[in-house]
Amino acid sequence: MTGSDIPVLIAGGGPAGLTLAISLGQLGVRCEVVDARPAPARVPGAQRCGARAMEIFRRLGVSGRLRDAGLPAEAPLDVLICAGSLDTPLVRHRYPQVAEVLAAGFEVNDGTMPLEPHVVLSQYTLEPLLREVAEATPGVRIRFGAELIDFALTAGGVTATVQTGSRLRTFRADYLVGCDGADSTVRRTLGLQTSGETRQPVRQALIYCPDLYERLPAGRAIQYEVVGEHPCALIVQDDIQHFALQAPLGGPPMAALFEAVTGPAVQPGSYKILHESEWAQRLLLADGYSGGPAGGLGNASGFGGFGSGFGRGPVVSGPGGAGPGPGDRVFLAGDAAHPASTPGGLGLSIAIADVADLAWKLAGTLHGWGGPALLRSYEAERRPVAAQAITALLAAAEAERRWRSEYRADILDDTPAGVRSRLRLTQAAAAEHWHTDLPGIERGFRYTGSPVIATGSGTPSGGDPDPAGYRYAPTTWPGARLPHIWLDDGTPLHDKLGNGFTLLLLPVSSDEGAQWYVREIAAAFIRFGAPLELVEVTSATAQAVYAGHRLILVRPDLHVAWRSGDSRPDAAALAALVTGNA
């Protein structure tokens, strides 16, 4: 630390900022979160917390609380398309209940299942819970009603100005992380642009209607997509007493629309509209995720360029040319880096994975063992993932537009033309992938092109990930998330891995060369002061799923940094690479 007030200042106390604060606190890094809102608000937002995000929350010790607060695991998660009102369902798009995924997760032990399935948890339930956990985490301070209004980069860090009421406060921090959402002040101040798509704004309402769930005319589901003269979507919230209603601008008032789609199931006076607003749907990606002194906006390597439109815009190189230099002090995470505000839109899930990547890199750097490439790798790893997600979400949005365009006014008529209209729409909807069908993006992402992943020439590739993200294939390919497996004693391997690096030792005892090499690696980590644990894994499942790799080096975020293949790199060079010191 360099005489600053706080090692890490986090602008934004949404899901990304609060999760980053908990992670840093648990890694022994003091931090402060400032959020412009007086308190987390009860407005509709994310509702699906994906499997990878839940695995990350499990490592932070909060997944149980979140699951308990979410929609019951037995609740149906189907999506229905209805014509005009919920009385007339046309298509039931079936999704397994969380309880079914949990049960399958105990049965299937081939690396394909997540350790934690997703949960339906309204963002307005999630945020106060995260705030409570963050406030109870040693070293973490949370201030709501405090807005970051400006900052300046200095040689040793950042000087930030925060406004609380009429009071201005100046902070000196070693690092500033902008978790300040789609309209990020941090992103704007760094001069970073975004590219992608801003879709038509929509209206949304949060409606309290305690009896409706039991009486839903189309049967229970999680989401009702209504086609017709007044298209809209009704989304069940986690306590099954609140509903989010979304509709294009114009059209009848939200109360009238709600009564029209629910029909006789809802009487005037039996519900209350708690919140109404307009909401800009955005699927955008920032040109960069970081900035440093002297106007040095970095151009990190490794952007894979998934889809068109997300290539780097013009970049001002920092001192030393391409790539954020060691002086980079400001980072973006979550919607600040990739505004992804569409329903079911993965925005929350990728925001949580961003901060899981950034937290240990900040901690490693502040603790002194992380080299300059460690923080530089954050953008190289996370930006391509957001680009891939946004490309997939744009495709899902286009798919929705296609099936919705098949709506015809005669769709409910008992005539040959009506039957044809129904068939056209149902077939179009069935043929499309939906935005909730993306396990490959939720947990199948791999950090290709990262400066801290050892993908040496001797490393077998393990197959390519599905570029569209619809399939998840377990692999220990360096850069991938270590697939979850149950060990012979019934514990998940993930739970045995600590907050530092772990070297997994699959049976190597008869191989003296391997034992010697393990000692070399351990000694190299000690020289850097980087945390490394050795964990022996004898289970047959591990040997099968991990495809015969006898040594697997896993990072604190559970991504594979290196695995033994045809060759063994120099142990000191390997430790230097994965700790960012190469």
Ligand SMILES: Cc1cc2nc3c(=O)[nH]c(=O)nc-3n(C[C@H](O)[C@H](O)[C@H](O)COP(=O)(O)OP(=O)(O)OC[C@H]3O[C@@H](n4cnc5c(N)ncnc54)[C@H](O)[C@@H]3O)c2cc1C
């Ligand atoms: C209707 C809707 C439905 C969605 N559904 C899903 C879903 O089902 N699944 C999913 O994964 N994602 C979904 N998303 C996207 C998801 O909500 C976002 O991706 C997620 O909230 C991003 O979290 P964040 O912490 O990065 O940003 P935010 O949640 O936007 O939090 C940013 C925080 O920064 C604060 N802030 C802003 N400026 C400043 C400043 N200058 N100083 C201090 N604080 C500041 C704000 O007050 C806010 O609290 C949905 C979004 C919407 C709008």
